Amino acid sequence: MNFSSTPTFEMDGRKGDFELSAETILENINEGICVIAADGTVKYWNQASDRLYGVKREEILNNKIVDFFPNALCLAVLETGERVEYVEHRPREGSLVVISAAPIKVNGMVKGAISIDHDITGFRRADDGGAEEKNRAKHLESVGEIIKQNQAKSGFESIICQSRQMQKLIHLAQKVAETEAAVIITGESGTGKDLFARALHWESSRRNEPFVVVDCGSISPNLIESELFGYDPGAFTGAQKAGKPGKFELADGGTVFLDEIGELPLEMQAKLLRVLESGEFYRVSGIRPIKINIRVIAATNRNIQQMVQEGTFRQDLFYRLNVFSLRIPALRERPEDIPLLMDYYLKRYSVLNRKVIDRIAPEVISMLLHYHWPGNVRELKNLMERLVVLAENHEISPQSLELLLESVLQDGRETEMASFKTLMELEPMLLEIERQTILKALASAKHNLLKAAEILNIPRSTLYYKLQKLGIPHEKRKKGRPSGGSF
Numbered sequence: 025m026n027f028s029s030t031p032t033f034e035m036d037g038r039k040g041d042f043e044l045s046a047e048t049i050l051e052n053i054n055e056g057i058c059v060i061a062a063d064g065t066v067k068y069w070n071q072a073s074d075r076l077y078g079v080k081r082e083e084i085l086n087n088k089i090v091d092f093f094p095n096a097l098c099l100a101v102l103e104t105g106e107r108v109e110y111v112e113h114r115p116r117e118g119s120l121v122v123i124s125a126a127p128i129k130v131n132g133m134v135k136g137a138i139s140i141d142h143d144i145t146g147f148r149r150a151d152d153g154g155a156e157e158k159n160r161a162k163h164l165e166s167v168g169e170i171i172k173q174n175q176a177k178s179g180f181e182s183i184i185c186q187s188r189q190m191q192k193l194i195h196l197a198q199k200v201a202e203t204e205a206a207v208i209i210t211g212e213s214g215t216g217k218d219l220f221a222r223a224l225h226w227e228s229s230r231r232n233e234p235f236v237v238v239d240c241g242s243i244s245p246n247l248i249e250s251e252l253f254g255y256d257p258g259a260f261t262g263a264q265k266a267g268k269p270g271k272f273e274l275a276d277g278g279t280v281f282l283d284e285i286g287e288l289p290l291e292m293q294a295k296l297l298r299v300l301e302s303g304e305f306y307r308v309s310g311i312r313p314i315k316i317n318i319r320v321i322a323a324t325n326r327n328i329q330q331m332v333q334e335g336t337f338r339q340d341l342f343y344r345l346n347v348f349s350l351r352i353p354a355l356r357e358r359p360e361d362i363p364l365l366m367d368y369y370l371k372r373y374s375v376l377n378r379k380v381i382d383r384i385a386p387e388v389i390s391m392l393l394h395y396h397w398p399g400n401v402r403e404l405k406n407l408m409e410r411l412v413v414l415a416e417n418h419e420i421s422p423q424s425l426e427l428l429l430e431s432v433l434q435d436g437r438e439t440e441m442a443s444f445k446t447l448m449e450l451e452p453m454l455l456e457i458e459r460q461t462i463l464k465a466l467a468s469a470k471h472n473l474l475k476a477a478e479i480l481n482i483p484r485s486t487l488y489y490k491l492q493k494l495g496i497p498h499e500k501r502k503k504g505r506p507s508g509g510s511f
Contacts, residue, residue, distance in 0.1 A: 037493030052326040062134060064088045075148075076121060076141055078488050083473070091474055092484045097125045098137035105134045120144055126228075126499055149407050169376045173393060179226040183219055184368050186475055187358035190415035193350060200348045201227040206300070208285070208345045209323040214402030217323040218283065220350060233278030241284035255308035268299055272305060272316055279319045285345070286326035286337065295339045320345065355397040355404065368418070369408035381412050383419040390458070391425070423473050459494045462487070466496075 030362035041141055047121040060066050066089050069081045079092055089096050097108055107126045151491045179201075200207055201224045218237075219345045225235045243251050254270030255263055272280060288296065299305045300320060306312045322345045331337035339457070356361065367383060374381045397403055407428075411420045414427045462480065469475035478482040490496075 036128040052142065056143075057138065058089070058096075058098065058141070059128070059136060059138045059215065060096075060102070061136045061325045062090050062102065064090055064099060066092075066103065067136070072143075073141065076143060078492055083488075087474075091477070092488075095401045096125050096139070098139040101125045101139075102134060103129050105129075132135040139424070146232060171372050172373055178223075180223045182435060183216065183223065184365055185358070186347050186364055187360040189353050189358050190361065193352065197224060197350055198227060200224065200350070201382045202229075204319055205347040206345050206511075207321045207330070207348045207350060208342075208349045209321065209352065211323075211325065212354050212400055213325045214400035215352040215354060216401050217325075218281070220352060221279075221281045221321045221323060224278070225281075225319075228319070230278050230319060235281065236275035237281045237283060238271050239283045241287035244290075245289050248289070249295065250308045252292070252296070252307050253307055254310075256310045259307070259309035267307065272299065272318060273307075273314060275318050276316045279317075279321060282322040283322060284291070284324055285322040286328060286331060290336070290338065293341050295505045297338065297344060300341075300344050355400040356395075359393050362397075362404070363389060365404055366392065368407060369405050370412065373412040377412055379412060379415065380418050381420060383416045385421045387422050388420055388425060391422075459496065460489065460493065462490060462496060 031494055050070050053070075054072055056076045057068065057070045058066060059068035066084045067088055067409065069079075069084050071081075074080060077093075084092055087492065090099060097111055099413070101108055105127050107124070108125045111123045120348055120499070121140045122144050125137055127134045128136040128138055148282055149337055150487055177378070181197060183190070183194065185191070185194075199221060207224060209220050211391075213216055222235065225231065238252065241246070250259070250268070250269050254268050254273055257263070257267045282296075295400075297307075301318075306313055328337055328342055328346075332339045332342050355365075365387070370381060370384065392404075392407075399406070410428050411424050414424045415421070462476070465476040465479040466473075471485060473484055477487045480487065482490075492501045
């Protein structure tokens with residue numbers, strides 16, 4: 025497009041008193057305007073676009089827009105030939121833009137596209153609340169549907185992951201689920217051992233039968249036998265007159281999940297082994313054997329093999345339970361799953377707290393990716409709930425983490441305080457690592473920004489943002505305005 029040959033506009037009907045070119049008009053409006061050719065080459069980029077996106081005209085003109093904005097709306101318009109109106113977009117932290125794009129047609133053929141980007145950040149902040157409330161309700165409703173769909177999933181589909189480690193583990197667990205074999209699930213606290221146990225039950229032939237959970241770590245040693253096996257009338261003082269069935273009896277035909285099996289006293293380990301071997305047991309004070317058909321899944325966050333060596337866990341019971349062993353990796357061992365889990369819990373707690381939080385700042389994502397997560401998925405879940413509550417302007421920002429740290433300090437929770445201090449101390453270190461990585465990429469690319477972005481495997485628009493954020497100077501190629509006719 026050649027704006028030097030565009031017509032002038034007369035004022036008051038007297039040519040020469042006040043003439044304006046089309047380019048002058050476009051350069052003095054608040055909306056960002058971008059025009060691309062049919063091959064995706066940028067042919068016009070006004071000053072407002074420069075301000076909105078931080079990309080200079082001389083850098084983007086005559087280059088492919090996909091190198092800067094891979095998901096540019098005008099690219100979709102080129103493909104469909106249809107207009108798109110009023111699409112919201114957040115080009116950078118704290119800003120909100122509404123984009124409309126339309127095809128440029130000549131004799132019915134799409135020869136290019138134009139997009140008009142209107143910054144509505146100020147309007148949104150000044151909104152009286154009516155439209156905002158309506159949009160918020162609509163957004164939360166759509167996000168709520170996503171959460172419901174995931175919660176409605178059963179078996180291993182309900183486990184949120186994408187890492188290769190977890191996919192291989194799930195593939196193995198699916199094979200085990202189809203059998204009657206006993207399973208012991210190991211892994212640190214908070215990794216999701218209970219989810220795997222439920223998935224194993226759901227994907228077995230016993231899915232329509234009871235799934236009974238026994239938390240071995242929370243039951244008093246004096247009561248655990250009656251909890252597992254039940255008791256007959258008059259078994260002990262305070263017992264129900266009619267007696268009471270135990271967990272094993274209630275689970276007949278289904279699955280018993282023995283959580284924290286490592287906490288089971290040695291005496292009960294011997295009785296549990298007899299039940300697993302014979303398929304029958306006696307209630308406390310009972311004289312009649314009760315036959316059961318159950319599958320046992322056990323879980324622990326302790327090192328059972330070490331306990332066997334130390335004599336605190338029976339070796340024969342270990343072998344009986346350990347027909348198959350599934351070890352769930354700690355969250356720090358599968359960082360690929362962290363963004364996925366963050367996104368899920370962001371949506372979940374946004375809906376629960378009736379807050380539209382649709383963005384996590386890149387700095388926060390970087391910090392959480394490098395955090396060691398001693399509490400694993402349970403800790404991430406807890407953290408995301410708090411961050412959603414503290415978030416402002418629809419975003420979880422580094423300031424949200426700082427507010428969270430302040431609340432922990434005020435509550436005097438020393439263990440948690442140390443954990444979050446470690447998290448906050450990561451930020452300057454990560455920024456320096458990011459800075460050095462970008463400088464190395466620029467040096468390798470001889471300061472060609474397109475090549476540097478390819479080395480870093482990020483869009484060029486993201487590289488521009490990072491250069492500005494980190495204060496890294498970069499050379500600009502000297503280019504003139506595009507010459508040649510309009511398209």
